[in-house]
Amino acid sequence: xxxxxxxxxxxxxxxxxxxxxxxxxxxxxxxxxxxxxxxxxxxxxxxxxxxxxxxxxxxxxxxxxxxxxxxxxxxxxxxxxxxxxxxxxxxxxxxxxxxxxxxxxxxxxxxxxxxxxxxxxxxxxxxxxxxxxxxxxxxxxxxxxxxxxxxxxxxxxx
Ligand SMILES: Nc1ncnc2c1ncn2[C@@H]1O[C@H](COP(=O)(O)OP(=O)(O)OP(=O)(O)O)[C@@H](O)[C@H]1O
Ligand SMILES: [Mg+2]
Ligand SMILES: [Zn+2]
Numbered sequence: 001x002x003x004x005x006x007x008x009x010x011x012x013x014x015x016x017x018x019x020x021x022x023x024x025x026x027x028x029x030x031x032x033x034x035x036x037x038x039x040x041x042x043x044x045x046x047x048x049x050x051x052x053x054x055x056x057x058x059x060x061x062x063x064x065x066x067x068x069x070x071x072x073x074x075x076x077x078x079x080x081x082x083x084x085x086x087x088x089x090x091x092x093x094x095x096x097x098x099x100x101x102x103x104x105x106x107x108x109x110x111x112x113x114x115x116x117x118x119x120x121x122x123x124x125x126x127x128x129x130x131x132x133x134x135x136x137x138x139x140x141x142x143x144x145x146x147x148x149x150x151x152x153x154x155x156x157x158x
Contacts, residue, residue: 013047014092015047015063015065015089015092016065016089016091016092017065017066017089017090017091018044018063018064018065018066018067018068018089019063019064019067019068019069019086019087019088019089020061020062020063020064020086020087020089020094021061021062021063021064021069021077021081021084021085021086021087022059022061022084022085022087023054023059023061023081023083023084023085024059024060024061024062024077024081024083024084025059025060025080025081025082025083025084025136026050026051026057026058026059026060027060028060028080028081028154029048029049029050029060029061029062030048031080031154031157032060032062032077032080032081032084033046033048033062034154034157035073035076035077035080035157036062036064036069036073038064042067044064044065044066044067045064045065045066046062046063046064046065047062047063048060048061048062048063049061049062049063060081068088069086074086074098074100074101075100075101075103075106075109076109076157077100078100078101078102078103079106079109079110079131079138079140079153079154079157080153080154080157081100082100082102082133082136082137082138083099083100083136084099084100085097085098085099085100086098086099086100102131102133102138103131104130104131105128105129105130105131105143106128106129106131106140107126107127107128107129108126108127108128108158109127109157109158110127110129110140110149110153110156110157110158111127111156111157111158112127112129112142112144112145112147112149112156113147113149113156114142114145114147116145117142117144117145117147118144118145119142119144119145125144127142127144127158128142128143128144129141129142129143129149130143134150137150137151138150138153140153
């Protein structure tokens with residue numbers, strides 16, 4: 001490893017226990033924090049690395065001390081950062097690594113962007129989308145009105 005690479009890797013200090021969310025689509029780290037309720041409902045120490053140079057272009061990284069993520073949180077992260085990996089850190093080492101899982105359907109997680117969609121009416125209807133992969137990004141198709149969300153999914157999370 002070159003000295004240069006060493007310096008880059010030392011930018012953020014190692015954590016003893018917690019979670020590293022790696023390979024986050026560049027620009028999505030703040031949406032990841034929002035999904036995790038940071039800082040408002042979490043007191044964990046968090047480091048955020050924006051625009052870090054990864055093997056496949058730029059990425060963001062979020063490191064959270066002393067916290068493991070809930071399935072529901074990981075499912076939401078998958079929608080805005082489909083290439084993310086969740087690394088569980090125990091005693092300074094990666095003890096578990098998982099890729100986020102991209103679901104075929106999402107229910108009750110995203111709000112349809114069509115104001116006239118029945119899922120946005122007063123009816124007790126849970127939003128539902130069909131998920132497809134479009135290159136680097138995901139495409140969500142509303143099961144009720146057919147409207148497609150392909151940009152800024154993070155902005156439409158319920
Ligand atoms: N103790 C630690 N504290 C903080 N970050 C850590 C710690 N251990 C590993 N990491 C970070 O967690 C991520 C995954 O670590 P790992 O050693 O598996 O790297 P990797 O082999 O490059 O993984 P990948 O192939 O998923 O990119 C990296 O971003 C690494 O910098
Ligand atoms: Mg790596
Ligand atoms: Zn709709």
